[in-house]
Amino acid sequence: MIDELDDGPPNVGLDADALDVEGLTPEAAQEYYLRRVTYQKKLERAAAELEPELEKWRGRVALARQKSALDLATEAETRLHELEGRAAKIRHESETEKMVNDLLRERVKRHAAFTPSVDASDLAAQLDALVGSTAEERALSEKLAESAAEDELEALKRKMKEQRGGH
Secondary structure, three states, X not given: OHHHHHOOOOOOOOOHHHHOOOOOOHHHHHHHXXXXXXXXXXXXXXXXXXXXXXXXXXXHHHHHHHOOOHHHHHHHHHHXXXXXXXXXXXXXXXXXXXXXXXXXXXXXXXHHHHOOOOOHHHHHHHHHHHHOOOHHHHHHHHHHHHHHXXXXXXHHHHHHHHHHXXX
């Protein structure tokens, strides 16, 4: 588990880039936030997984001291200090990630709330406005075209009637 932490999240740490979601879609911002929270949870699990190992080495240090085996006690203390250092580093990184993620969660919510959604009918209306054609104008044009076609048909019918009557 601890080896998985080497990957790290994008933009680890508390800096401006870690909190910048403005260039992302709301979905991408949410995905970014979830990746960071997942990394934070990995850190928390790694810290928890180190606890039994720390306890084991604390016990070994105590046992070596009790048996007056100073060379074993020194080796056990060295290993214990290494593990304590690693655990402290992981806990610190986890706490930093939690702070970043708490801030990021609010930014992602705000970003989603203020990012306009794309509505196809709104875009069509905007395009029509730019081109100068509205839905009403198109409907009127269609009715005029139908009316003109009907007038031509009536004119053709009259002409045919006249031609038949003339024969």
